[in-house]
Amino acid sequence: MSKQNFLVEETNRSVRIDKLLAELNEEASRSQVQSWIKDGFVKVNGETVKSNYKCQPDDQIEWEIPEPKELEIEPENIPLDIVYEDQDLIVVNKPKGMVVHPSHGHQSGTLVHALLYHCDDLSGINGVHRPGIVHRIDKDTSGLLVVAKNDQSHERLSDMLANKEIKRQYEAIVHGAISHEKGTIDAPIGRDQNDRQKMAIVQDGKPAVTHFVVKEVFDRFSHVYCELETGRTHQIRVHFRYIDHPLVGDPKYGQRKTLDVSGQALHSRKISFQHPTTDETLTFEVDAPEIFQEALETVKRMS
Numbered sequence: 001m002s003k004q005n006f007l008v009e010e011t012n013r014s015v016r017i018d019k020l021l022a023e024l025n026e027e028a029s030r031s032q033v034q035s036w037i038k039d040g041f042v043k044v045n046g047e048t049v050k051s052n053y054k055c056q057p058d059d060q061i062e063w064e065i066p067e068p069k070e071l072e073i074e075p076e077n078i079p080l081d082i083v084y085e086d087q088d089l090i091v092v093n094k095p096k097g098m099v100v101h102p103s104h105g106h107q108s109g110t111l112v113h114a115l116l117y118h119c120d121d122l123s124g125i126n127g128v129h130r131p132g133i134v135h136r137i138d139k140d141t142s143g144l145l146v147v148a149k150n151d152q153s154h155e156r157l158s159d160m161l162a163n164k165e166i167k168r169q170y171e172a173i174v175h176g177a178i179s180h181e182k183g184t185i186d187a188p189i190g191r192d193q194n195d196r197q198k199m200a201i202v203q204d205g206k207p208a209v210t211h212f213v214v215k216e217v218f219d220r221f222s223h224v225y226c227e228l229e230t231g232r233t234h235q236i237r238v239h240f241r242y243i244d245h246p247l248v249g250d251p252k253y254g255q256r257k258t259l260d261v262s263g264q265a266l267h268s269r270k271i272s273f274q275h276p277t278t279d280e281t282l283t284f285e286v287d288a289p290e291i292f293q294e295a296l297e298t299v300k301r302m303s
Contacts, residue, residue, distance in 0.1 A: 008059040017044065018051040021063065022196055030196045041066060073102055075117035076109065082118075083284050088153040088277050089146060090115070090132075093286045096142040096262065101130045115147060122147065123154035135161055135231060140249075140263025142289050143170070144271045156276035161231065166273040170226045170236060171215070171288060173265035173295055174245040175255055178214050178222040185210045185239040189232040198252055199234045201242050208232045210239045218303040221248065223296060225269075237264055248295060261295045 004024075012020055018037060022030040034051045036042055041064040044053060055061075081093040092111070099106040102113070115122060115132060122132030132147040134157045146166070148154035160166050190205030192198040209229035216223040222245065226236050234253070240246055241253040248254065249261035259265070267288040275282055287293075 004063045004065065006061040006063065008055045008057055008061065010057045012055050013057055014054045016051065017042065017049060017053045017055055017061070020055055021061075023191065023193075025065070036063075036066065039066075073113060073116060076113040077117050078109065078114035080111075080114050080118055081286075083144065083286060084282070088149055088275070089157070090119070090149065091271070091282075091284050092145050092147060094137060094142060094145050094268075096140055096289055096291065099139045100136045100145070101133055111145070119149065121149050123149060123151045134158055135166075137268050138234065138237075138264070138266075140251075141170075141266045141268060142292070143268025144168075144284055144286060145268070146271065146273070148276075153276040157273070160273055160276075164229060166271065168228050168231075168268060169270035170228070171267050171269050171292075172224050172226060172236060172240070173248040173259075173261075173292070173299060174222050174224060174240050175220065175248060175258070176222065176245045177217050177219065178224070178245060180214070182211070182213045183243075185212070185243060187239060187242055189235060189238055199232070199238050201238065206230075206232055208235050208239065210236055218299050220302065221299040223299075236266060248299075259295055259298060261291055265292055265295050267292055 006024065018030055018033045021033045021042065037049065037051045040048050042049065043062045044059050082090060083093050084091040094100070094111055099110045100112065102110050112131060112133065124131060132149060134146050134148050134154060137143065137145060146157060148157055186209045187201045188203065188205035189199050189208040190202040192200035207230060210226055211229065212224045212226045214222055214224050228235060237247055237250055237253045246254040248259050248265040250264040254264065269288060270285040272281065272283040274280065
């Protein structure tokens with residue numbers, strides 16, 4: 001159980017307490033915060049309140065964050081496309097539609113369930129429900145992920161990721177004909193103030209930079225390669241929405257009228273980094289899945 005104290009300032013006058021606390025803790029959804037308030041984990045000036053309480057300047061909020069209940073994960077015999085493996089790490093080509101790690105909405109069929117069946121020596125730094133997971137890609141994004149098999153490798157890979165030493169290249173199909181050959185999107189990303197389940201470009205968000213090269217341009221679509229300088233949640237999806245070229249098929253940030261590709265047309269195609277133990281430079285590349293290739297053929301025919 002961790003405790004936090006927060007003094008309400010004038011800028012948060014009349015803001016609902018559940019909204020304010022959800023903004024303060026990016027890992028918590030508004031519904032989670034509401035359940036904590038209902039269970040008495042939140043007090044204002046020493047008194048319990050309801051979720052719709054309107055905060056006032058100088059309110060003293062005491063907030064106890066309960067420890068998350070650990071999920072019991074049973075290994076599952078799910079086929080994996082292993083691109084590379086040694087005693088320190090695994091590079092896997094994650095299929096479209098697979099969630100990376102368990103959560104309360106996805107308690108089976110994840111990449112972690114499959115990895116635990118494949119091997120029992122994953123790093124424990126991220127706890128029992130994210131063993132070995134150094135970085136993530138969205139459920140409907142396919143492609144390359146690096147998984148650590150011990151804590152030493154995990155720490156080194158995490159440091160490289162933080163220091164921008166792991167190079168990741170994605171490919172995407174976006175709406176609209178992009179008129180230039182390449183570009184950089186530099187816009188901070190944070191929680192959408194109107195929808196906690198989405199990210200958005202916000203002034204006080206975390207720095208986010210995406211570089212892109214236009215590979216092909218069609219009448220109403222473009223095929224792009226993207227390189228991440230940072231790794232914010234939904235970064236490519238949010239950035240291309242921001243420049244009015246949302247990803248094809250994106251259910252959160254895309255257009256209502258789009259191609260049916262079972263989620264966003266986004267693929268993690270290439271990754272390059274130094275081996276955490278040997279310092280050898282490793283580079284891996286995988287083709288986009290068939291549904292992505294078919295979508296490319298479709299937009300070509302539509303041109």
